Amino acid sequence: MNFSARLRSLGCTLLLALMALGAVALASGRVQAQDISAPLAALTQDNYGATESALGALAVSGSPAAAAIVEALANGRLVYSSETPRRLFIQSEAGLIDPSTLQPVADSPAVKPVRVNNRIRRAIEAASGTLSLVSPDPAKRLEAANAVARSRDAAALPALDLALSKEADPQVKTALTLARASIVIGQAGVPEADRIAAIEVVGAQGNQDALAILRSVPVDASPAVKDAAAAAIAGIERNLAMWGVAQNVWYGLSLGSVLLLAAIGLAITFGVMGVINMAHGEMVMLGAYVTFVVQELIRTYNPGLFDWSLIIAIPLAFLFTGLIGVIIERTVIRFLYGRALETLLATWGISLILQQAIRTLFGPTNREVGAPSWMSGSFEIGQLSITYGRLWIIVFALLVFVALLAVLRLTRIGLEMRAVTQNRRMAASMGIRTNWVDAMTFGLGSGIAGMAGVALSQIDNVSPNLGQSYIIDSFLVVVFGGVGNVWGTLVGAMSLGVANKLLEPYAGAVLGKIALLVIVILFIQKRPRGLFALKGRSIEA
Amino acid sequence: MSTSDTRQPALLTTSGLVFLGVLVAAAVLVPVLNLATAPDSPVHVPTYVVSLLGKYLTYALLALSVDLIWGYVGILSLGHGAFFALGGYAMGMYLMRQIGPRGVYGDPVLPDFMVFLNWKELPWFWYGFDLFPFAAIMVLLAPGILALVFGWFAFRSRVTGVYLSIITQAMTFALLLAFFRNDMGFGGNNGLTDFKDILGFNIQADGTRIVLFVLSAVALGLGYVLCRFLVRSHFGKVLVAIRDAETRVRFTGYRAENYKLVAFVVSAMLAGIAGALYVPQVGIINPSEFSPANSIEIIVWVAVGGRGTLVGAALGAVLVNYAKTYFTSGLLAPYWLFMLGGLFVAVTLFLPKGIVGTFYDWRARRRASDDIPGAEPAATPKPAE
Numbered sequence: 001m002n003f004s005a006r007l008r009s010l011g012c013t014l015l016l017a018l019m020a021l022g023a024v025a026l027a028s029g030r031v032q033a034q035d036i037s038a039p040l041a042a043l044t045q046d047n048y049g050a051t052e053s054a055l056g057a058l059a060v061s062g063s064p065a066a067a068a069i070v071e072a073l074a075n076g077r078l079v080y081s082s083e084t085p086r087r088l089f090i091q092s093e094a095g096l097i098d099p100s101t102l103q104p105v106a107d108s109p110a111v112k113p114v115r116v117n118n119r120i121r122r123a124i125e126a127a128s129g130t131l132s133l134v135s136p137d138p139a140k141r142l143e144a145a146n147a148v149a150r151s152r153d154a155a156a157l158p159a160l161d162l163a164l165s166k167e168a169d170p171q172v173k174t175a176l177t178l179a180r181a182s183i184v185i186g187q188a189g190v191p192e193a194d195r196i197a198a199i200e201v202v203g204a205q206g207n208q209d210a211l212a213i214l215r216s217v218p219v220d221a222s223p224a225v226k227d228a229a230a231a232a233i234a235g236i237e238r239n240l241a242m243w244g245v246a247q248n249v250w251y252g253l254s255l256g257s258v259l260l261l262a263a264i265g266l267a268i269t270f271g272v273m274g275v276i277n278m279a280h281g282e283m284v285m286l287g288a289y290v291t292f293v294v295q296e297l298i299r300t301y302n303p304g305l306f307d308w309s310l311i312i313a314i315p316l317a318f319l320f321t322g323l324i325g326v327i328i329e330r331t332v333i334r335f336l337y338g339r340a341l342e343t344l345l346a347t348w349g350i351s352l353i354l355q356q357a358i359r360t361l362f363g364p365t366n367r368e369v370g371a372p373s374w375m376s377g378s379f380e381i382g383q384l385s386i387t388y389g390r391l392w393i394i395v396f397a398l399l400v401f402v403a404l405l406a407v408l409r410l411t412r413i414g415l416e417m418r419a420v421t422q423n424r425r426m427a428a429s430m431g432i433r434t435n436w437v438d439a440m441t442f443g444l445g446s447g448i449a450g451m452a453g454v455a456l457s458q459i460d461n462v463s464p465n466l467g468q469s470y471i472i473d474s475f476l477v478v479v480f481g482g483v484g485n486v487w488g489t490l491v492g493a494m495s496l497g498v499a500n501k502l503l504e505p506y507a508g509a510v511l512g513k514i515a516l517l518v519i520v521i522l523f524i525q526k527r528p529r530g531l532f533a534l535k536g537r538s539i540e541a
Numbered sequence: 542m543s544t545s546d547t548r549q550p551a552l553l554t555t556s557g558l559v560f561l562g563v564l565v566a567a568a569v570l571v572p573v574l575n576l577a578t579a580p581d582s583p584v585h586v587p588t589y590v591v592s593l594l595g596k597y598l599t600y601a602l603l604a605l606s607v608d609l610i611w612g613y614v615g616i617l618s619l620g621h622g623a624f625f626a627l628g629g630y631a632m633g634m635y636l637m638r639q640i641g642p643r644g645v646y647g648d649p650v651l652p653d654f655m656v657f658l659n660w661k662e663l664p665w666f667w668y669g670f671d672l673f674p675f676a677a678i679m680v681l682l683a684p685g686i687l688a689l690v691f692g693w694f695a696f697r698s699r700v701t702g703v704y705l706s707i708i709t710q711a712m713t714f715a716l717l718l719a720f721f722r723n724d725m726g727f728g729g730n731n732g733l734t735d736f737k738d739i740l741g742f743n744i745q746a747d748g749t750r751i752v753l754f755v756l757s758a759v760a761l762g763l764g765y766v767l768c769r770f771l772v773r774s775h776f777g778k779v780l781v782a783i784r785d786a787e788t789r790v791r792f793t794g795y796r797a798e799n800y801k802l803v804a805f806v807v808s809a810m811l812a813g814i815a816g817a818l819y820v821p822q823v824g825i826i827n828p829s830e831f832s833p834a835n836s837i838e839i840i841v842w843v844a845v846g847g848r849g850t851l852v853g854a855a856l857g858a859v860l861v862n863y864a865k866t867y868f869t870s871g872l873l874a875p876y877w878l879f880m881l882g883g884l885f886v887a888v889t890l891f892l893p894k895g896i897v898g899t900f901y902d903w904r905a906r907r908r909a910s911d912d913i914p915g916a917e918p919a920a921t922p923k924p925a926e
Contacts, residue, residue: 276703278837335890340703341617342889345844348837349885356878472714472833475707510718517715521691521708525698 036063040099043069043078044086046114052123059127060158067131069099074124079111088114130159133176138169145175149182152213157183177201182213185229195221196228203232206239207383243383248501254390256497257397258459260490261452262470263477264404265445267489270478271421272441275333275343279351280474281467283325283446287317287453288462289358292367307372310454317450325446329439351467359464369457393455400451401490404444408486413440476520482530491531496520550773556897557769560852561762567594568758572751588747592822593866595754597859599819602761604842604858605851606811609768611840612849613777614804615784617702619836620709621812623716624684626830628813630720631683633733633826634667635676636744640737653735654728664726673740680817681810688809689802696798696805701787710833717831732827739821750822757818761855764811768851771807780804841881844888847895856897 039054039061055073058066072078072090079096081087089096089111096105116124132144133156141163148156160180167173181198184190190198199217202210214236217229266280291313298305298312305312328350336343371389378387408414416437419427428434453466460466473496481492496516503512527533553561571594574586603625610616637652646656650663669675691712695705723729742749771777782790783797791797820826829835839858846857861884868877892899 270703274703276707332886332890339889339893341706342844342893344617344703344706345837345840346886346889349841349882349889352878352882352885356876356882359878360875468834472710476711479704479707510722514715514718517711517718521711521715522694524700524704524708525694528698528700528704 036061036066036100040069040088041086043073043114044080044088046080046112048115048117048120051114051116051120055120055123055127059130060162063100064136065099065102067128067135068102070124070127070131072099073114073116074121074128076113076116078114080114081109081111083109126155130156133159133163134166138172141167141169141172142175145172145179149175149179149209149213152182152186152216154183154187157187178205185213186216186218192222192225195225199225199228199232203235206236208240211236211240240383244505245502246382247384248505249498250384250386250390252498252501253494254394254497255501256494257394258452258456259470259473259477259497260397260493261393261400261455262449263474263481263493264401264486264489265448265452266474267478267481267483267486268404268408268417268448269442269445271483271485272417273333273438274340276340276347276475277442277445278344278348278471279328279354280347280445280449281469281471282351282354283321283449283467284453284456284470285358285462285464285467286321286324286354287450288369288457288460288466289362289367289453290317290320290450291454291457292362292369292462295369306370307374309370310372310375310458313454314451317454318447321450321453322443322447325449326439326443328446329442333442334435334438355464355467362464364464366461366463369462371458375458389458393459396451396455400448401486404448404486407444413437417441476517479524479530480520482527482532485532488530488532552766552769552773556850556852556901557765560765560855564758564762568755571754575747575751588750591747591750591754595750595757595822596819597862598754598757598761599815599822600839600842600858600862601855602757602764602815602818603812603839604846604854605761605764605768606808606815607839608843608848608851608854609771609811610804610808611843612851612854613772613784614780614801615787616801616805617706617840618709618805618808619706619833619840620711620713621808621839622833622836623713623831624688624809624812625816625819626716626720626826626828627683627687628680628816629820629826629830630727630733630816631670631676631679631813632817632820633736634670634679634727635673636736636739636821637733638667638671639739640735643737644735652728652733654723654731655726658723660726666726677817680813684809684813684816685806688806692802692805696801699798710836713831713836714833717828717833720828720831728827730828732825733820734825734827736821736824744821744824753818753822757822760814760818764814765851765855767807767811771804772851776800776803838881841885841888843895845884845892845895847897847899847901850895850897850901853895853897857895860896 036058039057042050042054042057045051051073055070058069068090069078077091078099079089079091081089087109088099089105090099090102091097091111091113094104096108096111097103098105129144129147132140133148135141135144145160145163148160157180160176160183164173164176164180167176178201181201184194184198185202199214202213211233214229214233217225221229262281262284265283266277269275269277269280291310294313294316295306295309298309328347332346332350333343336346375389375392378385380386406414408418416427416432417440419430419432420434420437420441424434427437456466456470460469477489477492477496480496481488481490499519500512500516503515506512507515524530571586571591574584575588575591578585580587603621606624607618607621610618640652642649644653644656646653648656651660655663670679691709695708700708719725720727720732721730727733736744738744739749742752772780779790779795779797779800783795783800787797816826816830838861842858842861843854844857845861846855847853861881864880865877868874868880873880888895894902
């Protein structure tokens with residue numbers, strides 16, 4: 001279900017309707033003021049020069065009939081009768097129409113179309129562009145104003161002035177003002193004060209387009225104009241740089257939330273059992289494949305549920321990968337207690353087996369996992385573009401984090417996990433079944449990885465190698481954040497994600513990544529137990 | 542080591558002598574069977590097999606270098622492939638310079654890929670690689686200096702166990718990314734290849750291949766003797782002590798980090814030599830050698846053969862790679878990863894001491910039951926983390 005999208009479209013419709021009403025009222029109030037008899041008479045001469053000048057006059061006439069006349073001319077339906085005086089008509093399926101009133105005419109004289117050549121066609125295009133500036137539809141006016149702002153065609157200036165004098169819609173008015181200003185900046189022979197005012201208008205826009213316009217100030221402009229432009233450019237660049245940083249921070253948070261999802265399960269197994277689970281990435285991969293299977297089943301049996309596929313896949317992925325995790329713990333890991341490095345090797349072996357199993361079952365190529373409608377699309381805050389997919393992943397990562405925190409804080413098994421993390425032997429002496437806690441921890445960690453897989457299926461290729469690309473980063477997050485502390489993982493994931501994205505613009509994606517790896521390596525020298533090291537009195541053997 | 546054992550153990554034990562004997566036999570027999578027998582003779586060894594065996598021997602040397610630090614110091618390096626690859630790149634750069642004007646673009650100085658990238662002159666770090674002695678020194682120095690810097694930082698701040706493993710993995714991953722970049726000047730994605738000759742000898746010729754094979758065997762033998770010499774010395778005993786109880790060693794007044802650093806650097810240099818011998822026999826070096834998965838695979842060779850036995854590491858490397866060659870070509874190819882993965886699990890679960898370690902145990906038990914006085918106790922280390 002997509003309530004927000006529905007609400008948005010409903011709101012848009014209402015607004016558009018209101019704006020259209022206002023525009024119609026305005027237009028009807030002004031119809032009488034316009035006299036277009038002169039250009040109409042010129043058109044009946046069927047002379048290219050006369051037609052072109054008539055088009056120019058019609059475009060700025062502001063007459064409500066002008067658009068229909070220009071359109072008729074473009075379609076070859078503008079006709080004239082050869083009697084004296086010649087009369088002009090628009091030919092329609094119902095018969096001839098008087099162009100000045102747009103009412104049908106009673107008689108039907110013999111008519112010839114007004115001829116058109118390439119020069120006229122160009123003039124028609126220009127005229128219809130100008131005419132849409134005064135079109136009754138505000139959306140069309142806005143579009144036309146933006147088109148003029150992009151083209152910066154000085155010929156549109158009179159039409160712009162006319163449209164500005166009549167425009168009431170504030171949004172369109174802003175667009176028109178901007179379009180006018182962008183033309184004025186680049187035009188020769190404009191008074192200095194006008195130009196400076198135009199620079200201020202454009203400068204206030206503060207985006208990439210404005211920057212391009214401001215850079216078009218002619219070289220022969222007066223120093224005052226140049227100074228104003230330079231100041232405006234500097235202001236925009238500062239503004240853009242700020243938004244750029246904000247965008248990178250956003251990307252970083254998005255990457256960080258992915259890292260958080262991938263690493264947090266790893267962190268709790270590492271914390272409780274002192275075991276690095278090299279097969280953790282494969283649990284993520286399995287979760288993504290669970291999503292794929294769920295979507296395939298939905299597509300086959302009940303396509304209407306597609307928007308719910310991720311919601312359905314999340315608990316299934318948790319249960320499935322959690323179960324696999326418990327099986328791995330019971331059959332392999334529990335025989336390797338106290339041999340952390342060998343556990344690392346055994347789980348690496350398991351990861352190879354799982355990868356190959358998926359490759360055998362589903363093939364080595366990427367599988368298609370679709371995005372439900374509520375995850376696609378994006379919206380903008382200022383210069384910041386935010387996609388719903390990324391936003392939901394951040395929300396989901398934080399929800400998982402909070403849920404895990406709640407499990408650790410509020411449930412008995414969470415209490416036992418924390419006890420075993422702090423001191424395994426003491427916990428065992430107090431009657432905690434440490435091996436049961438181990439199995440549950442491993443299952444929980446793997447289950448969270450599976451849920452991460454559901455989220456990652458939305459932003460990455462679902463292939464047997466999916467887990468491999470996250471495992472090294474996840475390790476870094478865990479050792480950076482510190483073991484046995486989920487807050488450390490949160491801080492570690494977010495800071496590595498943001499640092500990565502902030503380094504990228506300066507160093508490039510690969511060098512930025514390398515720099516980050518080196519920074520983490522150096523950081524671990526400084527704090528060998530991570531950012532939030534577990535404090536205790538025990539000493540390593 | 543048990544407290545009753547006060548003697549200095551012999552430099553070469555029975556198994557060491559057997560190992561060296563096999564190596565000498567191979568170094569003599571393989572060339573003879575390649576050169577002196579007719580191609581259709583049943584005992585003829587084709588040249589591609591000579592190169593394949595030579596590749597296994599370089600892997601064995603690499604495994605030996607890992608065993609020195611993992612088996613005797615307890616440093617599980619998941620980035621040893623990086624040192625191997627660096628040695629390989631140093632050799633590859635020499636071989637590239639040897640191509641000279643015979644490249645596709647015919648540039649007398651610049652290797653093909655630099656011409657392709659429109660570079661005008663040789664980057665400074667390629668200077669000197671036209672001279673073999675310089676390249677040979679760099680084979681040792683490039684991995685050695687990286688290990689020195691990395692180890693100095695890591696051991697001084699007492700990064701141990703899993704943490705150390707992870708950052709060694711991060712190190713090789715960073716190098717992987719770096720060497721993939723074209724503007725690093727190491728051939729990017731494609732690496733270095735199309736070698737023509739080495740020291741004036743055609744690299745494709747049978748004779749050159751055989752010499753490279755024999756050199757690999759010699760390097761492996763010398764590497765083994767060096768490692769034996771190190772681990773049975775006083776220095777080696779401190780290393781084992783660090784492996785088993787680093788804090789206690791520190792409290793006893795030893796600078797544990799210095800001992801670890803020396804072992805780490807020696808091990809990295811051995812890996813570099815292995816890489817340098819590997820490249821001319823395989824004919825290519827590219828960034829995939831830096832991939833973390835490769836480094837982890839080295840660990841399984843050592844684990845299969847027997848950690849902390851040296852001979853076992855070499856044996857494991859040859860066995861696993863023979864199995865890999867055998868299984869990845871043919872019907873079983875899709876199942877190779879199942880086998881490799883299963884091997885990891887099975888060895889850690891059922892054969893924690895590896896093949897050679899288990900054999901030592903068995904021999905020690907038999908000697909104990911035979912009650913032979915003065916029997917050498919099994920030199921099997923306890924895994925300790």
